[in-house]
Amino acid sequence: MRRKRYYQLCVCSCVLIYIYYFFGVSDYIFSRSYVNNFDYPLNVDVQPIVEKILSGKKPSVKPINYYPYRFLTNSGKCSTLDRLDLFIIVKSAMNHFEQRSAIRQTFGREGILPGKEIKTLFFLGVGESPKSMTQHQIDEEMAKYKDIIQIDFLDTYFNNTIKTMMAFRWLYEHCSTSDYYLFTDDDMYISVKNLLDYVHSESEGDRQLFAGYVFKSAPQRYHSSKWRVSLDEYPWDRWPPYVTAGAFVVTNKSMKYLYAGSLYVKHFRFDDIYLAIVAKKVGIKPVHCPQFHFYKKTYTRDGYKNVIASHGYNNKNELLKVWNEQNTH
Numbered sequence: 001m002r003r004k005r006y007y008q009l010c011v012c013s014c015v016l017i018y019i020y021y022f023f024g025v026s027d028y029i030f031s032r033s034y035v036n037n038f039d040y041p042l043n044v045d046v047q048p049i050v051e052k053i054l055s056g057k058k059p060s061v062k063p064i065n066y067y068p069y070r071f072l073t074n075s076g077k078c079s080t081l082d083r084l085d086l087f088i089i090v091k092s093a094m095n096h097f098e099q100r101s102a103i104r105q106t107f108g109r110e111g112i113l114p115g116k117e118i119k120t121l122f123f124l125g126v127g128e129s130p131k132s133m134t135q136h137q138i139d140e141e142m143a144k145y146k147d148i149i150q151i152d153f154l155d156t157y158f159n160n161t162i163k164t165m166m167a168f169r170w171l172y173e174h175c176s177t178s179d180y181y182l183f184t185d186d187d188m189y190i191s192v193k194n195l196l197d198y199v200h201s202e203s204e205g206d207r208q209l210f211a212g213y214v215f216k217s218a219p220q221r222y223h224s225s226k227w228r229v230s231l232d233e234y235p236w237d238r239w240p241p242y243v244t245a246g247a248f249v250v251t252n253k254s255m256k257y258l259y260a261g262s263l264y265v266k267h268f269r270f271d272d273i274y275l276a277i278v279a280k281k282v283g284i285k286p287v288h289c290p291q292f293h294f295y296k297k298t299y300t301r302d303g304y305k306n307v308i309a310s311h312g313y314n315n316k317n318e319l320l321k322v323w324n325e326q327n328t329h
């Protein structure tokens with residue numbers, strides 16, 4: 001009898017310990033309040049530093065976050081034009097040849113909106129081997145279309161922040177005169193026309209705008225989660241409001257603030273969270289636009305009339321079909 005009880009107690013404790021560990025309960029208990037204690041490094045007022053940089057002066061504080069990677073290719077797409085209406089930055093994976101091909105035939109096709117200057121570039125990292133079959137195919141693709149910027153960091157999921165911020169650097173250095181910049185993944189449906197209608201309906205001029213699908217959520221602490229974040233990495237109980245990185249739009253002013261600000265904000269491996277932290281530090285408030293769909297919006301001809309962006313288009317034929325039906329008359 002006594003032995004049985006002892007056994008039950010043992011099992012019970014094991015289950016509790018397992019739950020405690022598995023769900024990261026202690027991480028939830030010991031996380032710090034975002035509202036009261038958020039102080040991500042570098043702990044200085046970043047906004048005046050950025051304003052100094054953008055007015056051409058040298059700030060007294062040294063940058064802490066400069067990604068040491070090189071652009072392996074370049075593009076003159078922006079250099080011959082005084083201004084652009086929109087620059088589309090596609091964060092693409094190396095072997096997504098079909099997706100890039102579909103984008104070139106749909107929302108990334110240049111010259112489809114009369115009177116609008118719109119350019120598109122794809123941003124990629126590299127693989128383990130420079131002599132791989134994939135790299136060989138990419139070399140041919142680059143020679144043919146001249147629309148790929150390749151950067152010499154390893155193209156993996158958790159290097160996404162590097163891809164995003166290196167794209168920001170390229171724009172900052174080579175293409176800062178576009179009115180707007182759309183950052184998108186290579187598995188999105190995009191309506192450029194609806195996007196331009198939206199940004200123009202927000203007030204015009206030299207202003208901040210960082211818009212898309214905004215989440216207000218908390219870090220995941222479960223040990224089984226792909227997105228688990230430890231307290232060492234991020235000790236606060238909430239994320240700053242963040243625009244999901246699948247698709248978002250910024251003005252030229254915000255592009256510059258976010259890039260210059262990023263030099264003073266410690267790296268974080270999720271690009272949307274990283275940009276949210278930088279935005280908070282430079283005083284930009286993310287704007288939620290319900291026309292951006294984080295989850296794939298089920299397609300109907302009428303239902304897509306006002307859609308700017310929807311996730312879930314990694315099938316080439318599906319993107320072509322939907323885009324053609326919505327964007328040609």
Ligand SMILES: *[C@@H]1O[C@H](CO)[C@@H](O)[C@H](O)[C@H]1NC(C)=O
Nearest residue numbers: 152153154155156157158159
């Ligand atoms: C990110 O890229 C760098 C540079 O290529 C590489 O050393 C590092 O292992 C990559 N990190 C991940 C998580 O893949």
Ligand SMILES: *[C@@H]1O[C@H](CO)[C@@H](O)[C@H](O)[C@H]1NC(C)=O
Nearest residue numbers: 176177178179205206252253
């Ligand atoms: C930034 O965009 C605004 C319109 O949104 C435009 O008036 C301005 O000329 C642009 N700035 C630069 C440097 O191109």
